[in-house]
Amino acid sequence: MDDRAALRDVTDEEIATFWRDGVVCLRAIMPPAWLEVLAEGVERYLASDAAFSLSAFGAERPETGKRKPKAHFYGGTDHWKVDEACRRFACESPLPAIAGQLLRASRINLYEDSILVKEPGAIEKTAFHQDLSYFHVEGSQICTTWVPLDPVKRETGALQFVRGSHLSRKLFRPNFFVSTDAMPDTEGEIVPDLHADRRDAEILCFDTEPGDITIHHARTLHGADGNHSATMRRRAMSVRYCGDDARYKLRRGAPRKPHHEEVAEGAVLDHADCPVVWMA
Numbered sequence: 001m002d003d004r005a006a007l008r009d010v011t012d013e014e015i016a017t018f019w020r021d022g023v024v025c026l027r028a029i030m031p032p033a034w035l036e037v038l039a040e041g042v043e044r045y046l047a048s049d050a051a052f053s054l055s056a057f058g059a060e061r062p063e064t065g066k067r068k069p070k071a072h073f074y075g076g077t078d079h080w081k082v083d084e085a086c087r088r089f090a091c092e093s094p095l096p097a098i099a100g101q102l103l104r105a106s107r108i109n110l111y112e113d114s115i116l117v118k119e120p121g122a123i124e125k126t127a128f129h130q131d132l133s134y135f136h137v138e139g140s141q142i143c144t145t146w147v148p149l150d151p152v153k154r155e156t157g158a159l160q161f162v163r164g165s166h167l168s169r170k171l172f173r174p175n176f177f178v179s180t181d182a183m184p185d186t187e188g189e190i191v192p193d194l195h196a197d198r199r200d201a202e203i204l205c206f207d208t209e210p211g212d213i214t215i216h217h218a219r220t221l222h223g224a225d226g227n228h229s230a231t232m233r234r235r236a237m238s239v240r241y242c243g244d245d246a247r248y249k250l251r252r253g254a255p256r257k258p259h260h261e262e263v264a265e266g267a268v269l270d271h272a273d274c275p276v277v278w279m280a
Contacts (some may be wrong), residue, residue: 006094007031010101018102022166022220025206026213030147034093035210039149041085042235045115052076054178055124071121077114086113090239095145096278102215103141105243108278109269111135118157118227118234124178128194128223133174135218136250136260141243142218149235152208157227157234159214163202166219174254186253194223242269
């Protein structure tokens with residue numbers, strides 16, 4: 001399959017929404033054939049010994065101190081480096097061009113991908129966090145695409161976004177996703193526990209069907225509830241892309257990739273492990 005075309009164009013209104021709100025939901029834009037490619041890679045990962053369950057970090061019952069019974073919440077990164085279906089999806093699908101349009105970029109580099117699956121009954125919440133604090137990169141043209149393979153609602157783990165939070169220049173400390181605890185020796189402010197206290201935050205959440213995607217800015221605060229369904233899965237992949245103004249910024253305490261030891265701070269993101277995947 002060579003077709004990199006989306007089912008439709010990204011509209012000017014959707015681009016404006018992304019920059020205003022820090023997130024946009026693009027309805028009916030991903031071709032079914034590309035979702036089949038992605039599903040192949042996701043299922044291969046889940047069946048492999050490499051599948052890592054974030055449920056190991058789950059919460060405890062406050063009344064007993066015992067761990068909750070739970071289904072698995074799987075997560076991992078950089079599948080495109082080891083799985084051909086994931087590589088094709090991240091690099092050759094319509095996704096890089098969609099990201100380029102939203103970021104108003106003339107070129108797009110792939111930063112990483114991440115498979116994120118909440119099986120039925122995986123009740124762990126994804127703690128609110130800011131993607132940029134995990135990335136060794138700086139710039140305004142950085143986004144995360146989120147591509148669901150199943151119908152997703154808030155009660156099955158749809159992402160929740162703090163509207164307009166990308167407009168703040170605050171950098172928040174990275175946490176462990178299923179815990180609000182900040183990673184040691186990291187820089188920035190502590191992310192407020194928006195699951196416990198919404199404060200004045202305006203939360204956006206989208207019910208999605210396969211073919212829909214959400215794209216949020218790297219500075220947008222976001223999280224998710226667990227999957228409280230007894231039967232519905234929440235399989236998705238996030239793919240993170242960077243545009244023209246992105247430069248390497250090595251952040252203290254954030255997990256590094258092997259190639260980060262080979263790059264200079266302030267350098268353009270051209271590297272075999274951060275390839276150009278689209279040009280206007």
